[in-house]
Amino acid sequence: MPRVNIVIPAYNAEAFIAATVRSALDQTFTDLQVTVIDDGSRDATAANAALDDARVRVISQENRGMSRSRNRGMAEVDSEFVALLDADDLWHPEKLRLQLQALQDRPDHDFCYSAFDVWHGEARPDYFAQPRQGSIDESRSGWIYPVLVLDNYALPSSVIWRRSAWDSMGGFLTDNQQTDDWEYLVRASTQHRFVRLAESFVLYRQHPVSLSRRIPATNTTEMMRADLIRRFGMSSPPGHDVDPVALQRFQHKGWANFADAHCAKGDLALGLKTFAGLLRRGPYRGATLTKMGKSLFRRWVPND
Template structure:
């Protein structure tokens, strides 16, 4: 039976509901908010896929630009557009999941781009490994520049051993699964339920960590997604809350240190990442956010350790960048 959201979405676009006999193998869920300038490249990359048995569900999340018009300009019956008032990323993904009907589900952000072989390789891997319910891939950071080498690269079914299998202990450390790189089975989606709608920065991390307790996963080693990095995002207001550290704490409180299949979280590595996460939060605030909050975070790091001297040196560099108006470095550069 078609969901209410699906029937409403089809009706809104003047199309009759799709019959069960025409269900494709893959449903691709694309939330889109004010994406008129980038979504054409995203859709074109999906239509160029060597795997063609899919439906592309684009959900316009209350856009105020021409996002819907760009989507409508593609004359392909596999594209289905629905529009609703602004709900946010996670709620919009949930609406798309309710509308999807296929054996496999793929997520794709409205500004990212796929390699033509992505879907074919992921479907092939899941077909070969019935014990695996979720497959994700390596990705490549991208700023919208020409990427001939990315598209010319040949994909294969090689997997990254460390992130293949029961990976819950690693998922607590950090989110390895870029949503645009994920393909998973309907049976897993049904077991998982919806995304939480608490923080768009970390809702997907919680969702895929939840998944890592329910199934083996596999990571394809080849980069098969261009992950768009927007220069404008660097100038946005710095959040006062340290969402990354809050989510790590929530994951441990919600799911514990052990996984029935994946073993235990590495406590030493967790402490190291927590320290770097707090250092990053302090650094970004001193450099371009709330100076008072950043100084307070640095005071705690220097008082409690570890690596007090390194924290003090980072503080000095952060103050210098603030004075010069320079953007802070990446978290990895702080280590």
């Protein structure tokens, strides 16, 4: 049994999956297996993922979505540690070695994550060649619920954790792929300590987004944040407190950005209604009015 199993959910990822799997296999830590869940792809994802390497296992299923694919992958593996990797991201070769070292040094911590670079697919040979030291970011290590409920600093592709923690917690929710991973990690942060590596170990691929893409009618991020606060409170575990001012600032930003998107390019009535709610409730009324004015200007005077 390998010490680490890397679960990669993949859907129509033929253009990226081979490079992603190779970045996992090219780790300096080698006691690993890669489990690719081909989620009903209609292209060559499954064939491209295999790489003719015995350490790669490809499991095909009907399309069920990201969260169910992650749960399926975890159900199929039995290793001391598990890690996630999205089908279009890449890892630095020292990622697993240094994360396992961090968890070995802190046996009372069950999750390790790292910084990451936002990436648009350009060649980055320097990124993979640069050595890493494995330095720890203490400000976002330990009981991190108070910061993680504010913003999802833990990119799924950066996380490795003890299989025992997965077994005790259960899997990802499968309600909304935009927030399922955040919910899982916040839930984990109320029960387990995290350690964060300060250096970047992941290239997080960003894809061009069509301007005509439909803007969601529901602010799922802020609805999830409200649900997390309702479930876990402002201190979880007790003594590790969420900063109420910071929480209010993040909530305002989330709703203001939602309103801005709709006023500028989406459902104008919904955007104005959301702005009106922010003005009615306060605070930050000045900033709200300024943002509303800018978003309406962008709607009526488009620059494209």
